[in-house]
Amino acid sequence: MDISRRQMMITAAAGAAMAGRIDAAPPSAAPVRPDDESHWARIAAQYDVTRDVIQLENGNWGMMARPVLDRYEAAVRRVNRETSYYARRGLTPDLVAVRDRVAAKMGVAPQEIAFTRNATEALKALIGGYNRLSPGDAVLHADLDYDSMQACFDTLKHSRGVDIVRIALPEPATHQELIDAYEAALRANPKIRLILLTHLSHRTGLVIPVKDIVAMARARGVDAIVDAAHSWGQIDFRPADLDADFIGFNLHKWWGAPLGVGVIYIRRDKVDLIDPDSANSPPFGANSYARIHTGTVDFAAQLTVPAALDFQDAIGDANRAARLRHLRDLWAEKLRGTKGLDILTPADPRLHGGITSFRLAGRTSVQDNMAIAKRLLDEHRIFTVYRDGPVRGACVRVTPALFNSAADVGALAKAIRSILP
Numbered sequence: 001m002d003i004s005r006r007q008m009m010i011t012a013a014a015g016a017a018m019a020g021r022i023d024a025a026p027p028s029a030a031p032v033r034p035d036d037e038s039h040w041a042r043i044a045a046q047y048d049v050t051r052d053v054i055q056l057e058n059g060n061w062g063m064m065a066r067p068v069l070d071r072y073e074a075a076v077r078r079v080n081r082e083t084s085y086y087a088r089r090g091l092t093p094d095l096v097a098v099r100d101r102v103a104a105k106m107g108v109a110p111q112e113i114a115f116t117r118n119a120t121e122a123l124k125a126l127i128g129g130y131n132r133l134s135p136g137d138a139v140l141h142a143d144l145d146y147d148s149m150q151a152c153f154d155t156l157k158h159s160r161g162v163d164i165v166r167i168a169l170p171e172p173a174t175h176q177e178l179i180d181a182y183e184a185a186l187r188a189n190p191k192i193r194l195i196l197l198t199h200l201s202h203r204t205g206l207v208i209p210v211k212d213i214v215a216m217a218r219a220r221g222v223d224a225i226v227d228a229a230h231s232w233g234q235i236d237f238r239p240a241d242l243d244a245d246f247i248g249f250n251l252h253k254w255w256g257a258p259l260g261v262g263v264i265y266i267r268r269d270k271v272d273l274i275d276p277d278s279a280n281s282p283p284f285g286a287n288s289y290a291r292i293h294t295g296t297v298d299f300a301a302q303l304t305v306p307a308a309l310d311f312q313d314a315i316g317d318a319n320r321a322a323r324l325r326h327l328r329d330l331w332a333e334k335l336r337g338t339k340g341l342d343i344l345t346p347a348d349p350r351l352h353g354g355i356t357s358f359r360l361a362g363r364t365s366v367q368d369n370m371a372i373a374k375r376l377l378d379e380h381r382i383f384t385v386y387r388d389g390p391v392r393g394a395c396v397r398v399t400p401a402l403f404n405s406a407a408d409v410g411a412l413a414k415a416i417r418s419i420l421p
Contacts, residue, residue, distance in 0.1 A: 029316030034326035037406055043315060047403035053383040054408045058401035059202060059230065059355055060385075062256045064308070071307035072258050075300035091299065098305050102251075102263065105309060106232075107240030111287040113265050115302060117294055119229035120148050122248030122264035125292045126225050127152040128159075129274040130194060130246075135161030138191045140182075143168045143391045144201040149227055153196055165189050168391035172346055175209055182213050186220055195224050199231035199242070203387045204344040204395060205328075205355030207235065214244050223273065229253065229262075233312070235353040236321035245270040254320075257308040258301035264292050320402065324354030327400035331413040332356045340420050344395055357387060357395040360420065364393025372396050372419065380415040 032039050046065040049055055064072060079086065096110075103110040116122040127149065133139070139162050141153045156162050167185050170177045186192055195217055200207045214224045226247040232239055233254025239247060247265040251257040266274055266288045276284045279293035312320065336343045340361045345352035360372065369386035373396050376382040388394040400409060 029314060029319055032316070032319045032323075034319070034322040035406070040323060040402070041405065044403040044405065046311075047401075049401075049403045053377065053381045054404075054411060055383050056398050056400055056404065056408065056412060057383050057385045058404075059253070059397065059399035061250075061259055062253045062401065063403070064256050064258060064304075065311050068256055068258075068304060068307045068311055072300060072304040075303040079300045079303070087299070094303065098302065101306055101309065105238075106263075106265070107238040108265060109268060111285075112268050113263050114288040114292050115294075115297075116248075116262040116264050116292055117260050117297060118252070118262040119227065119248040119250045120146070120262075121294070122262050122292070123149050123225065123227055123229075124152055125264060125277065126246045126248060126266070126274060127156070127196075129277070129291055130223070130225070131275050132223065132273050133160040133162050133193055136163075136191060137161075137193045138163040138165050138189050139194045139196075140165040140167065140185055140189070140192050141196040142166070142181075142198070143389060144203050144206060145196050145198045146202055146227055146229070147389065149196055149198075162193075163189075163191070165192060169206065169208070171204075171344060171390065171392050173206060173351065174346065175348060175350055178208050178351075179212050179216065183216055186217065186222060192222055195222060196227065197224050197244075198227040200228075200234060200353055200355065202230055202355070203389050203397070204357040205352050205397070205399075206345050207231065207351050207353060209350070210242050210244060214242065223270075230355065231353070233317075234321065234324060234355070236318045239265060246274070251305060251308065252301075255305075255308050255312055257305050258298070260298045260301045261305060264288055266291060315402070321353065323402065324400060325349065325352070327404055327406070327409050328352065328354045328356050328398075330406055331398065331409040331416070332358070334413050335416060338417070338420070341416065344390070354401075355397060355399045357397045358416065359393060359395040366394045369394040369396050375419055376412075376415055380411065380418075382412055382415055384412075 047063055100110050103113050139153050139156055141150050154164055157164050165185060167181060169181055197210050197213060199210050210226055217224050224244060226244045228247050229250045232249050245267040249263040251261040252259045271286050274291045276290040277293040280290050284290040332343050335341055342359045344357045366388045373384050373386050376384055384396050384398050386394055387397045
């Protein structure tokens with residue numbers, strides 16, 4: 001069946017699958033101890049990671065496991081070989097199938113999601129399209145939010161005539177202090193109508209209690225846009241459990257899909273609060289598709305999503321989250337309390353996943369932390385990355401992945417001790 005270019009692009013935004021029927025995600029895998037190094041070594045063997053360094057900067061994007069990469073290469077060959085003959089005749093049911101698969105995994109209705117190229121694109125559409133703002137209203141974001149999303153919120157000052165409220169999240173934080181920080185901001189600024197919440201910060205790894213904050217904001221008539229670029233897949237939860245109305249996700253980070261796959265989520269009864277994308281034409285359905293327009297995308301990347309989910313489902317969501325947290329704890333909790341060193345995520349397991357940043361006492365500038373990351377690389381062959389933006393100063397971020405071992409993070413702990421003043 002022939003489909004128009006516009007129809008194809010709208011459907012493409014929903015996702016993709018290999019041809020044929022895609023079943024719902026299988027039940028959770030059997031529990032595995034997070035410290036069972038022999039088991040996790042077998043998982044790690046499925047990743048062709050560089051051996052030039054100990055790679056502990058895996059927050060940029062997630063490596064595809066070998067079976068996923070094989071599927072991606074096959075999809076690239078198919079799309080390249082069949083081009084529009086496939087796109088205009090067989091692609092649509094494949095796209096719909098993966099949308100349904102991803103929606104089932106998220107615990108949401110298929111019409112509530114659409115595929116984007118990344119979480120930034122999804123969140124940009126949500127922020128720019130949010131239409132419940134009038135001059136004199138205010139919007140709120142925090143120091144740990146992603147730079148591009150802060151910029152999108154700041155742009156609302158000019159495009160919508162709103163005031164910008166910016167807060168610094170407590171460091172170190174507790175679960176209640178995080179709730180209190182947002183509550184205090186809302187109480188002090190009663191004209192706030194929209195807040196940005198980053199579920200798991202790319203800067204420090206801090207996890208905030210999104211569900212509690214969303215409920216508190218909603219009770220005051222305030223909407224929330226949630227950045228879940230790093231959280232879904234790194235920590236064990238279903239997006240539906242956040243009870244949020246607007247969320248942006250990545251699938252190429254912790255789910256290990258190819259680069260260029262994200263998801264926008266809009267709760268079905270809130271879709272009218274997000275304007276349709278200006279590149280789309282009416283009539284607009286009560287779904288997420290009309291709120292995003294990506295143009296031509298990498299169909300092969302989208303076609304590989306089911307393979308990535310299959311691989312991760314075999315590991316198990318709880319097992320994966322526990323392993324990443326275990327790798328984090330082996331260095332972060334081992335070094336917590338060390339003189340001259342600050343661990344920037346709390347020990348409370350509700351408030352961190354696998355990512356955690358550290359800071360040496362008094363070393364708060366970007367240049368300081370670039371130098372620390374450089375020393376770890378030059379002297380110990382450990383690759384990390386500096387992050388700036390927290391009000392208290394820049395830091396060095398450590399992000400383990402499933403291919404890392406206890407020995408890798410043990411080497412990091414030893415290296416950090418060696419660079420302490």
